[in-house]
Every structure is written in C-alpha cells, then in structure tokens.
Amino acid sequence: MKNILFLFLALTTAINAQQNQVNNSNSSVKLTGTIVDSETKNPLEFATLIIQDNNNPSFISGGITNKNGKFIINDIPKGNYNIKVEYISYKTYYLNNVTITKSKNLGQILLDLDVEELNEVELIAEKTTVELRLDKKIYNVGKDLTLNGGSASDVLNNIPSVAVDAEGTISLRGNNNVKILINGKPSTLSGVSPEALKQMPVSTIQKVEVITNPSSKYSSSGTAGILNIILRKSKKTGINGSVTATIKDPEYYKLGLSLGLKRKLFNIFSNVTYTDRERPGYSLFNNDFFDNSNTKIGYENEYRSLDRNYKNLTINAGIELLLNKTSSITNSVAYTKASGLNYTGIDLNNFNTLNNTTINRSRNTEEDSNEENIRYSLNYKRKFNSKGHILTADYQYSRSFELEDRAINEVILGNNNNGLFEEAITDDHQISQLAQLDYTLPFGKNYNSKIEVGYRGVFDNYNIDYTEGSIINNQFIKNNIYSNNLIYSQDVNAGYLQFAQGFNKFSASLGMRVEHTNLAVLLTNNNSTDNKSYTNWFPSVFLSYEFTNKEKISLNYSKRIDRPTAGNLNPFPNRVSKTNLFYGNPDLDPMFTNSFEFNYLNKWDKITFNTALFYSKTEDVIHNVIIETGETEIITNSTNTIAAPIIAKTKRNIAEEDRYGLDATVTYVPRKKWRLSLNLFMYNQKLNGSYNYTNNNNQLINVDFNANQFRWTGSASARLPLMYDINFQTNYYYIGANNNSQTKTKALDRLDFAFSKNIFKNKVSVSIGVTDIFNAYRRYSTSNLDNSISYNELQSDQRNLRATFTYKFN
Structure with a gap:
C-alpha cells in the first residue's frame, strides 16, 4: 500500500509538472524543504507531502523526501494551498492557507512521534516513557519487565510521584485523595478499589495520564489530582x-x-x-x-x-x-x-x-x-x-x-x-x-x-x-x-x-x-x-x-x-x-x-x-x-x-x-x-x-x-x-x-x-x-x-x- 501511494504521488507530480510546463510555464514556482524527526533531528526518508489548491480542490500535487529528508516539488502554479505532511508512526503535520507567489523554501519541518499509533502497530517502547502536555503528563506503558504478569496497581506504583503503600492505598505526591478513572470515566467496578486494581492485568493498559492539577474540563473530585488509566484497543486489521x-x-x-x-x-x-x-x-x-x-x-x-x-x-x-x-x-x-x-x-x-x-x-x-x-x-x-x-x-x-x-x-x-x-x-x-x-x-x-x-x-x-x-x-x-x-x-x-x-x-x-x-x-x-x-x-x-x-x-x-x-x-x-x-x-x-x-x-x-x-x-x-x-x-x-x-x-x-x-x-x-x-x-x-x-x-x-x-x-x-x-x-x-x-x-x-x-x-x-x-x-x-x-x-x-x-x- 505504501509503495502504491509513493508511485501515485510520483506519477501525480510528474504529470502535473508536464502539464504545468505546457500551460503554466510563466506562472509556476518551486517548493523545497526538509522533513526530520523532532527529537533526534534525523532525516525522514519517504515522508510524503500532499498539496491541495484551495480554489481548485481537484488539483492535487505532492512529493516524497529523499534519504536526506529533502523534497523538491517543481512547477506548482501560483496560488493558495493546504499542505499535509505524513510519515508512518508520526503525527500528521498541517500547514493551511499557504499563499505561494514565488519559489519558496519551507525550511525544516519537525514531525512528532505518534505514541498512540506506535502502540497500535505494537512498536511499543522498551520502557515507560513520558510526554508533558499543557495540563497532564502521559506515561506510556512499555515493555517494563517488572510489570510482566502484573496488574494496574503495579503500573501505578511504577509511575514517578505515585505510591502504593502496604495496604494497597494509592497516593499521588503523598496525598491519597486521588481520583482514579478508566478511559476518562469513573469506574464503579468495586469503586476502583485497591483490590479491583490488582485484578486488572497490565496487558490491557496502554497508558496512564497523570493530572496533578486538572483543568476545568475534568471532574473536580480528588484534591490530589487524577490518574486516568487508558485501556488498549487494537487497531490492526x-x-x-x-x-x-x-x-x-x-x-x-x-x-x-x-x-x-x-x-x-x-x-x-x-x-x-x-x-x-x-x-x-x-x-x-x-x-x-x-x-x-x-x-x-x-x-x-x-x-x-x-x-x-x-x-x-x-x-x-x-x-x-x-x-x-x-x-x-x-x-x-x-x-x-x-x-x-x-x-x-x-x-x-x-x-x-x-x-x-x-x-x-x-x-x-x-x-x-x-x-x-x-x-x-x-x-x-x-x-x-x-x-x-x-x-x-x-x-x-x-x-x-x-x-x-x-x-x-x-x-x-x-x-x-x-x-x-x-x-x-x-x-x-x-x-x-x-x-x-x-x-x-x-x-x-x-x-x-x-x-x-x-x-x-x-x-x-x-x-x-x-x-x-x-x-x-x-x-x-x-x-x-x-x-x-x-x-x-x-x-x-x-x-x-x-x-x-x-x-x-x-x-x-x-x-x-x-x-x-x-x-x-x-x-x-x-x-x-x-x-x-x-x-x-x-x-x-x-x-x-x-x-x-x-x-x-x-x-x-x-x-x-x-x-x-x-x-x-x-x-x-x-x-x-x-x-x-x-x-x-x-x-x-x-x-x-x-x-x-x-x-x-x-x-x-x-x-x-x-x-x-x-x-x-x-x-x-x-x-x-x-x-x-x-x-x-x-x-x-x-x-x-x-x-x-x-x-x-x-x-x-x-x-x-x-x-x-x-x-x-x-x-x-x-x-x-x-x-x-x-x-x-x-x-x-x-x-x-x-x-x-x-x-x-x-x-x-x-x-x-x-x-x-x-x-x-x-x-x-x-x-x-x-x-x-x-x-x-x-x-x-x-x-x-x-x-x-x-x-x-x-x-x-x-x-x-x-x-x-x-x-x-x-x-x-x-x-x-x-x-x-x-x-x-x-x-x-x-x-x-x-x-x-x-x-x-x-x-x-x-x-x-x-x-x-x-x-x-x-
């Protein structure tokens, strides 16, 4: 499927280029740039760009990056465009309402890893990793060896600032007034008690969101904050x-x-x-x-x-x-x-x-x-x-x-x-x-x-x-x-x-x-x-x-x-x-x-x-x-x-x-x-x-x-x-x-x-x-x-x- 997409984009680019040489030789420009990983800055080969004309949705052009992450798209008619950049296991990058009147270098485009997509294709991290968002931290449950055969209680105990004491009571930053959610909802199965968490296998858990200071969007319950357990749901065909x-x-x-x-x-x-x-x-x-x-x-x-x-x-x-x-x-x-x-x-x-x-x-x-x-x-x-x-x-x-x-x-x-x-x-x-x-x-x-x-x-x-x-x-x-x-x-x-x-x-x-x-x-x-x-x-x-x-x-x-x-x-x-x-x-x-x-x-x-x-x-x-x-x-x-x-x-x-x-x-x-x-x-x-x-x-x-x-x-x-x-x-x-x-x-x-x-x-x-x-x-x-x-x-x-x-x- 990926090869077909690459071939389609290459052919589309070539056909559009030929048409533009005949019909728009005086009004076309060139688009260049580089696509890299936001973390490592390594170039991403075979990343795809899709370019759509706002005034003519039927016109679609695009290109593919080379081994250095660079792309060159020639003979693009002057106009206003929406640009989409895609690469497997990375979040899609959007650049909308871009006006192009002359040849343009888009510079370095940074793509972020899509952790949810990684989990879906089973490219799970070797160890639990953390993402910092505006209102929460996300701990992605990887192949943590000490969790194999464990439970939700073990997962929570492995998260920094979360502690499970000798009675199984869960605390966040030393405060046990913490609200525990399952997929963002309060679970009434045993009230998410310590015993209920011990019965939830680790294999069903994708990630845990730690929200120490929840925004107004979340339920206000829990003075210590919220632990939101997100369960896995396979997306494989x-x-x-x-x-x-x-x-x-x-x-x-x-x-x-x-x-x-x-x-x-x-x-x-x-x-x-x-x-x-x-x-x-x-x-x-x-x-x-x-x-x-x-x-x-x-x-x-x-x-x-x-x-x-x-x-x-x-x-x-x-x-x-x-x-x-x-x-x-x-x-x-x-x-x-x-x-x-x-x-x-x-x-x-x-x-x-x-x-x-x-x-x-x-x-x-x-x-x-x-x-x-x-x-x-x-x-x-x-x-x-x-x-x-x-x-x-x-x-x-x-x-x-x-x-x-x-x-x-x-x-x-x-x-x-x-x-x-x-x-x-x-x-x-x-x-x-x-x-x-x-x-x-x-x-x-x-x-x-x-x-x-x-x-x-x-x-x-x-x-x-x-x-x-x-x-x-x-x-x-x-x-x-x-x-x-x-x-x-x-x-x-x-x-x-x-x-x-x-x-x-x-x-x-x-x-x-x-x-x-x-x-x-x-x-x-x-x-x-x-x-x-x-x-x-x-x-x-x-x-x-x-x-x-x-x-x-x-x-x-x-x-x-x-x-x-x-x-x-x-x-x-x-x-x-x-x-x-x-x-x-x-x-x-x-x-x-x-x-x-x-x-x-x-x-x-x-x-x-x-x-x-x-x-x-x-x-x-x-x-x-x-x-x-x-x-x-x-x-x-x-x-x-x-x-x-x-x-x-x-x-x-x-x-x-x-x-x-x-x-x-x-x-x-x-x-x-x-x-x-x-x-x-x-x-x-x-x-x-x-x-x-x-x-x-x-x-x-x-x-x-x-x-x-x-x-x-x-x-x-x-x-x-x-x-x-x-x-x-x-x-x-x-x-x-x-x-x-x-x-x-x-x-x-x-x-x-x-x-x-x-x-x-x-x-x-x-x-x-x-x-x-x-x-x-x-x-x-x-x-x-x-x-x-x-x-x-x-x-x-x-x-x-x-x-x-x-x-x-x-």
Whole structure:
C-alpha cells in the first residue's frame, strides 16, 4: 500500500509538472524543504507531502523526501494551498492557507512521534516513557519487565510521584485523595478499589495520564489530582490477540486472553481474565494503658493473621461501528464475578503492670464473600472537517452487589464454655449512571485557538445493609443495636467552559467549571437523615512556553474538591475486633484545595529532566483521628476479670493544610537498550487544627492536631541487556516516614527485579521476577493518646516470585 501511494504521488507530480510546463510555464514556482524527526533531528526518508489548491480542490500535487529528508516539488502554479505532511508512526503535520507567489523554501519541518499509533502497530517502547502536555503528563506503558504478569496497581506504583503503600492505598505526591478513572470515566467496578486494581492485568493498559492539577474540563473530585488509566484497543486489521499465563508463589494463578477483530466498518475488542490467588499477611496491635496520673495500668497485645483467598473472572468486550469517515459509535460491556474466602485469626492477650498474663482469648473470623458487577458504556464520536473539531457523547450504567457473610467465634481461654458465636452479614448494592457531552471547536490561523464546552452528570445510589447477631442453639438471634441499614445517594451535575489560545511558542488556557451536588444519607434503623445541597465554582488557568521542541515550561492553577465517601459517612462501627473499632462520620463536609504548579522539561541527547514545583492549600481537611471512647469490654475467665479499654478510629474535618514541594525525574540512556531512571519527591506539610470530643464517661477530650513535617519519597530503576538477548530490570521504591500530632509512621521500602527473553521470532515472551526481595514492605506506626500508646504493624502482601508466559498472534 505504501509503495502504491509513493508511485501515485510520483506519477501525480510528474504529470502535473508536464502539464504545468505546457500551460503554466510563466506562472509556476518551486517548493523545497526538509522533513526530520523532532527529537533526534534525523532525516525522514519517504515522508510524503500532499498539496491541495484551495480554489481548485481537484488539483492535487505532492512529493516524497529523499534519504536526506529533502523534497523538491517543481512547477506548482501560483496560488493558495493546504499542505499535509505524513510519515508512518508520526503525527500528521498541517500547514493551511499557504499563499505561494514565488519559489519558496519551507525550511525544516519537525514531525512528532505518534505514541498512540506506535502502540497500535505494537512498536511499543522498551520502557515507560513520558510526554508533558499543557495540563497532564502521559506515561506510556512499555515493555517494563517488572510489570510482566502484573496488574494496574503495579503500573501505578511504577509511575514517578505515585505510591502504593502496604495496604494497597494509592497516593499521588503523598496525598491519597486521588481520583482514579478508566478511559476518562469513573469506574464503579468495586469503586476502583485497591483490590479491583490488582485484578486488572497490565496487558490491557496502554497508558496512564497523570493530572496533578486538572483543568476545568475534568471532574473536580480528588484534591490530589487524577490518574486516568487508558485501556488498549487494537487497531490492526484482521484477527489479533494474545494469551498470557502467570504463576506466583505465594499461590497465584492468572490466565488472560485478549482478542480483537478489525474490519473496514467495525472493530471488535475483548479481554477475559481469570485469577485464583491467596494473599497471606498479618497485622499487630500493642496497646499500653495509663490512668490520669500517667501510671501504666495494663497492656494488651492483638495479633491478626490474614489468609485471603480470591477467585475473579473479568470480561470486557465491545464493538466500535464506523458509521462513516467522520462518525463512530462504540458499545462495550464489562462484567466481573468474584468470590472470596478470607480467614482472620485474632489472638488477644491482656497483661497486668507486672507483665503477667491476665486473660488470653481468640476471635476468629471466616468471611465468605460474593461480588458481581456489570457496566454498560455507550460512546458516540463525531469528527468535523477541521482538525480537532470533535463532538463526543457518553452514557454509562453500572450496577453491582456484594454479599459478605462473616462467621465469628470468640473463645476466652480458661472458661468452660464453648465461646461466643456471632454472624455478620453485609449486603451492599450500588447503581451508578453517568451522562457526558463534550464539544471542541478549534478556530483561528492554523486552528491554534479552541473553545471547549461540556456537561457531566454522575448519579450514585448505595444501599448498605448490615445485620449482626449471635448463634444460640444453632439459631440466629439478630442484635438490633449493632445492625443497621445505610441508604446513600449523591447526584453531581456539572458544566464547564474552557478557552485555549496559542501564540507561536506560548499557549494559554482559561476555564471555569460549576458543579451542583445533592447528597442524601438515611439511616433506617433510627430514621435519621442528613441531606446536603451545595454549588461550587472551579476556575483553572494554564500557561506554557516552549523554548524549543525539547525544552518547555508551564505554570497552572486549579481548584479541587474531595467529597466524603459512603463508607466514611456510615456511623456504625466495623467490629472485627471488639476493642479496636472503625466507624464513619455522617457530619463530614467536603474539603477544598487551591493548587499551583510550575513544570520544567528538558531533553538532551541521552538525558531527560522533568521537574515540578508545587503549592496547595486545603481547607476542612478530612483526617483520621483516634478516640479513647471511655468504654470498656468486660472479659472474664475462671480466675480474672478485666475491663479492656475500647479505642476507635474515625474521620473528622479538623484542619487546614499547606503543602509545598519538589517533584523531579531524571532519565539517562547511555546506550541502546540501556535505561536508568531516578525520581525524587519531597514536600513539607503543615497542619493547623484541633478537635474535641466527649467520651462515654462524660469527659471532654481536647486534641491538638498542629503538625509541621518534611517528607520525601523516591524511586530508581535500571534496565540493561544481558547475554543471549536476555533483558534485566530492577526497581527500588522508598516511602518516607509520616508523622502527625497523634501517629508516627516509619519509612518503608521495596526492591524488585526481573529477567525477560523473547523467543520464536518475538511471538513468545517469558519472564521471571521477584517482588519485594527482602520481604520488607510493611508498615510500622505508633500512636500517642492521653491514656494509651498504640503500636501497629501491617503486612498486606508478602514477597512473591512469579513467572509469566505471553504468546501474541495476528
């Protein structure tokens, strides 16, 4: 096809030249120039130019570059033309409304690599690379060895400034109030929970957009910013796909199939993944208790062993229908069915001031869970004649349910009875809908200006029914005090208007977004309601200047919001342990952040340097707080009776926060197939706030939450080739210590490595690797309260050894 195009252009040029020599010898001119790669400045041989007369669309001329990237097109009639430059795997270059009255040299034309096109033809980068845009950074997921057989959670952990802690919680620049999107839409499949991200295979991910300071075009949710995961959709003609199998120790098995069919008028895409795995882990709580004179009165040790077993089937399928050259409709369905059998064994030991054991007890929980989610998405896209003139419309409907049945057996050692048998059932239903309309209108010379306008409506409904009771004589007796039903709905309607203008090397964007929120919370057991309605405005300003195609700076501002989730609003306690509880707070308000950021990017021949300076101020910060309730759990065995204090964790709007810092990444490519990367993120966080509460003993407790701390995180990676075409890669992650007025958390780190080799003409790849080589990725924290000191350890995932096999076909 490429040869035919070259021949057509050559013949066209020759025929036009002959005609022009006869008919226009006195009114024709010559067009010359050079076409090169914007990054390397290497000439691009066989790049094509297409020239169309504005006044006579039937007249088309053109040419092809030689090995030096040069082109010469002779005998072009004087006139006004549109010029298009194309080269495979590069973005098309447009030069419109060019008036030619004499021979002209267009100079050096720079073409940029089209990363999306590269991914479509499977010319994937050897390592994740970054693009800096006006309002976001794009990390293209390449053949990162440590990601083979991994998940979306592993991909995010490999991105600079993104961290995944020991519990699987994702944070961006040290802030876990981050919004995660799938293909630009909120995914309601498990709420994009840490567990849901672990089920999404890396092979389905094309790139991740990191938007630390989103413009008004994006949803305002997430004070830390947005992580937008873009999934792959094959554009190859014909049948193509891949099969991936992964096995790990501890026990983990995953099998995935990706299959696509591309024809002229439609594109079918699908992905099926089945996972069967175990997640062993543990947590430890040590509590020292003191009286009001600060004299130690007792000690409690609580050890939890975690044995979690998951089975998960995920199916994604869709079809893109090409209605014509400018319009398409895409229908897709995502379905997940999961089951789990999780065992939590809790051993509790209480000691007196002489460290003699007073009471030993065990509380074992066996949880049987079943979950099913389905999401339907509809997308319509219309491209108009001018470049970038687009209308898109989206609708998404999803529903999910999760049923958890927990059997609890608590035994006090030394008693003659058989223990306490309890059962807790959680029935969780969720329905979400999204409607979205976006319109982009470019205008001006070379279409360097544009207006964007749109609407977005998100409608969420939850029904969380929790039933708890005791098993007495093989009968379930409901406990109405601890049972509850939460009905929650949140509707957010938003509209935005954004204007962008380019002035040679300078560009600017101004936007405004308005969101109206309706929130309703109903607790059916006591008929208490909490309804809120509020309207907020979210401006954004983005400025950038490009010194060269390799060096640029940007300055931006935006306002963000973080609304409390249904779980954080639910006031009923999680009672896996009777003396260490968590409950939500229905009085929580959203928190607001004003964020400023300065970015600098420079690319040399072998080194790329990208840095950002940022400052943000957040009001009504939602923070974890620890409360000494004043309540006790009376525990008796044959010789002793103790009153174990109950400590609870909850959420409060308690402070305002100032955060400023530096985020820098350096990448060095000393030679072909070598890549070294270093990321350093450091910030200072200042909290100013306090809170008070009255415990069950009618005591007023005041807590000062002022804090000023410096924290840093870092990551480093190295990739290099070995003998026999084997590639090696190692990654190191470090998350610095985190302190506030109540809790001090130690730093944690992790080291990974992997080997990979392609065989059978690169159709098959085999890789092996180890995650967390030293089994050190665990959290250690200490909390100091008025009458207690609590020490906590947590390891959610252990070191694992994995092997992955991938076969690609087309």
